[in-house]
Amino acid sequence: MKTEQKNIFSRYAGHSAIIATVLSTGCYHSEVKQTPEISAAMTTQQNDALRAHDWSAWVENGQLRLTGKIDFPSPGYHTNWCLGPLDRAFPPGLRIILEIEKPTNPTIPVITTKSFDLSFESPAPEYREIVLVYGEVQLSRIQSLISAQ
16 A cells, blocks of 8 residues: 555656646635626626516416516616526426616616516416526515416
C-alpha cells in the first residue's frame, strides 16, 4: 500500500509549482462575481413587473381560468403566459410563467396597469396553489381557488 501511495504522489510531484501558482493567482476561487451586464439584467428583470394584484383562479369545464392585473413601469410591454411545471403534491401546485417583451420605442415612465383574463387547458382537476412567476421573481400566489363545479 505504501508503494501505491508513493507512486501516486510521485506522479504529481513535478506539478507542485503549477498547482502553487494556480492557487496563489486566485484561479481556484469559489465565489462567482457578476459582470455589470448580468447585474443590470437581473435588476431590470426584477423591476419590469412592479406589482401583481387582484388575482383569482378557478377550473371550469376543463379550463383553468385566471384573472388579475399587473402594473408595469411604462406602456408598450407585450406579455406571453406559459404553463410551467406541476409539483408532486396532491392536489398539485402549478407555476405559470410570464414572459415579457419590453417596448422597443422610447416610452414615458408612467405606471401602466394591464388586466389579464387567461384561459389554459387544465392539466389537473384541482390545485393546491398557483404561483405566477417572472424569471426568478414570484409575482403572486393564489392559494384559494374558486371552485366552479
